[in-house]
Amino acid sequence: MQTQSAVELFIRRICSRSLLTEQEIDALSTLSGRMVVAPRGDDLVLPGHAVTYSTLVVRGLLARFDQMADGKRQITALHIPGDMADLHSLPSPMPAWGIQALVPSTVLQVPHSSLERLLSAFPNLTLAFWRDTVVDASVLAKWTANIGRADAMTRTAHLLCELGVRMEAQGLASRTNFPVAFTQAQLADALGLTTVHINRTIAALRVACGLLIEKGRVGIQDWNRLASHANFDASYLFVDLPDSAGQSYQ
Amino acid sequence: MQTQSAVELFIRRICSRSLLTEQEIDALSTLSGRMVVAPRGDDLVLPGHAVTYSTLVVRGLLARFDQMADGKRQITALHIPGDMADLHSLPSPMPAWGIQALVPSTVLQVPHSSLERLLSAFPNLTLAFWRDTVVDASVLAKWTANIGRADAMTRTAHLLCELGVRMEAQGLASRTNFPVAFTQAQLADALGLTTVHINRTIAALRVACGLLIEKGRVGIQDWNRLASHANFDASYLFVDLPDSAGQSYQ
DNA sequence: CGGCGACTTGAGATCTTTCAAGCTGCGTGG
DNA sequence: CCACGCAGCTTGAAAGATCTCAAGTCGCCG
Structure with missing residues (x-):
């Protein structure tokens, strides 16, 4: 899967919950960043380390996780292609959790600076992104309840x-x-x-x-x-x- | 505790994580809504019912919860005075969870319409609110890991x-x-x-x-x-x- | 004084973990 | 081409954590 189609999947996700104008969609589709291929088990983001980009899943499966003192891990979210695994880090760039590739994966690291430019040009997108992280939180709450x-x-x-x-x-x-x-x-x-x-x-x-x-x-x-x-x-x-x-x- | 001081607590929370202008703070401090006194055990928001306001805790202790089919409950978040228990519902007004008063509480139901007016006048506040829900999600992730x-x-x-x-x-x-x-x-x-x-x-x-x-x-x-x-x-x-x-x- | 909700305690059942061993498939090096 | 090693899967049995059921206590309020 290419950058193109991962970004398109992402746009589709966003559009399924927010009404965007054509300009906004066009702007979103110009998103790009560094493409990274991660082997199984690779930690893409370490807990407690600031990040300057958000991670879009292109191929594979990512996990957000928290690590206990004794090394045990708890995965708190799974991310499939088209998901932005940590849109969260845009408003709050110092994550308490890490991100790991559960299987061989490809991700697009989209710089926060590009996203910020986008949001200041199209303020309405801020709400759309926010909404996406709120749904993510809804899933997280369900996980908590189930566990x-x-x-x-x-x-x-x-x-x-x-x-x-x-x-x-x-x-x-x-x-x-x-x-x-x-x-x-x-x-x-x-x-x-x-x-x-x-x-x-x-x-x-x-x-x-x-x-x-x-x-x-x-x-x-x-x-x-x-x-x-x-x-x-x-x-x-x-x-x-x-x-x-x-x-x-x- | 009065409306005034609860809103002030809320502003303090927001300001501790986001840099706001004086105008933005002034605008926030005009927030108001319907004051509701809830007895212990009262469900303030029911799962699956759309809401048109966000709930600011003035006094007491609120819980966000999810309900299992057999009636068992899992609390997924606790909210103390100054917390907006469901700022989430602004971008996504149909919650999958409910909100309950764990002790006799007072809340201020701030209409989404007021919040939306605020955000369109001061777009920067959207980012600040978003950041607040991201921190909420960080806490939720920690709960998941602990449980x-x-x-x-x-x-x-x-x-x-x-x-x-x-x-x-x-x-x-x-x-x-x-x-x-x-x-x-x-x-x-x-x-x-x-x-x-x-x-x-x-x-x-x-x-x-x-x-x-x-x-x-x-x-x-x-x-x-x-x-x-x-x-x-x-x-x-x-x-x-x-x-x-x-x-x-x- | 009576009743109710919250807290406490005991004992056995159940779910989940731990430890330990063996199995299977697959890639690698000889 | 085979042997080896490793990672992941499977299975057994005992230990441990947590739940369930049941009863009793405590303190507060009407």
Whole structure:
């Protein structure tokens, strides 16, 4: 995937939630930056280090994470192509978290200076960007609720539903079959569980809902069962999918 | 506490992270809205219901929460006087979460229309507001990490450290002794634990760090021990306290 | 005085982790 | 072409953390 199409995906995301003028869209589409190829496991942003750019995912899968004193990690957000992983850093350039490539990835590091120029020329875009980070926070709140109050199976099912719907909304795949090549250890870090337990949970979901994770793809045979196991209601994602409203995913 | 002083607290918060002109500050200080007194347990915003105002805490303690299908709640954020509990709802007026008064509280419901007028007159304020919600997201990410990866004692200690520092930063109390009248059940909802377990954890922290929660106040005898038990590093809160940098809280 | 909400305590059940070992597939170097 | 090593996955069994259920205490308010 090229710069061009990643920026277009990003624009599509923004436009799905904010009404932009043609000039604003044109201005957005001129965005560019340094293209960086990151191997699996590469830390693209370190916690507590100021950044001067925001990271647009072009290809692969990124994670925002927090690190405990004993080295354990908790992933707090996943980012797929078209996501700006840290638009946050534009208003607040000293992140408390880090960003890591979970799989071999390509990102576009868009300088804050370009973004600032854009926002001063088109103030309305500030609101659109802000809105994007608010949706990000909505997802984060849902994660908190799931990790805090749902058991391993529900939690895992929920994350997979979320990823599926987001992949589909971004036009990258179908929600029942999408390419995401994370390891079980990474999944464990996202769900606040251990590798061993994730392994058993996935095995249980395979039996219950025909879940298949292999060769870097997630396949879901019985979507409805998975979604109902997860108590999944997509409204917190604020995506509009072509065929239906959020409710129907339950 | 009056409207006046709550708005002033809010302005102080904003100014601690964004450089505002005198005009902008003057404009902010004209903010007003409907003053509402909420009894303990009152839901001020319901999940999935659009709102036309943002909620400024004047007195008391609010919680943002998410509700599970079986009725269990997870609190995802706490808000003390001077906090705007859902500035988020300005760019995105349909929240996926609710807001509840954990103790008898007073809030000022500031109409989105006033805020929008303000932002179009002073576009720079948009960035300042955005920044405020980004800090909110930083706190949320830290909660996710704690709930996902820290045990009950660490988690509880961390939340109390956070609250203390925030109260102190807001000028409402000292971090070692502050008025917060939540129940153990509410604390449990914030930490993803059960009431019974919170009870035992608090008892353990009382022994370990001289923690005292009673009569609506939290008292901490040995702050350093509590903070080190929590692995607490205040930098994610983006507050600057008079005497010292974030590190010293560890 | 009675009742209610919040707090406390005990004991057993359940979920999740830990530790340990073995398996599998794949890339690399001999 | 094969052997090796490594990373990721799988499985078992015991330990540990947390939850559930149940009962009882405490303090406040009507």
